[in-house]
Amino acid sequence: MKQKDGFTIIELLTVISIVGILFAISVPNYQGWRSAYGLRSASADLYSYLQLARITAIKTQSPCAITFYEDGYIVYEDTGGSPLEPEPGENVLARVYLDQYYGVHYDTEKGSGDGITFFYNDDKDPSIAYLPNGLTRTNSGGFGAGSVYLKTSDGERKRRIVVSSVGNIRVE
Secondary structure (H helix, E strand, C coil), X not given: CCCCCCCCHHHHHHHHHHHHHHHHHHHHHHHHHHHHHHHHHHHHHHHHHHHHHHHHHHHHCCCEEEEEECCEEEEEECCCCCCCCCCCCCCEEEXXXXXXXXXXXXXXXXXXXXXXXXXXXXXXXXXXEECCCCCEECCCCCCCCEEEEEEECXXXXXXXXXXXXXXXXXXX
């Protein structure tokens, strides 16, 4: 009798079924992992940019600020006439958009409904500045302590980035 090469239809359907089941199990886990990774990345980047603002203020001996918007934040040397407001001609160190982090948003259940507890500048945007001595300040000249609350789209994972009035930064 002649031996035939190949697979039977039953064998192929069995393998396709097993692959489909494995795929169905792994996709939700991948989505959860991806949003958790996005939250960790967004938190670490914000921490790093806050540190950059502090170091830049000390190094250049001029204020360096971060202003938050609905879609992200901007880090800039605040050398213009209006404190804590980015103006043309000021050196922008970074412009970060939250949509570059998969599934990450401000936690609008915290803060003033925008997920941020820093004082507002004259344009009604939450802002904080570092002075050349490394301390923080607000638009009115007071200490600039506050927090930024981030969460994943499903709300299961949350992070808080805290800036103390003496400029220390931590992630919770």
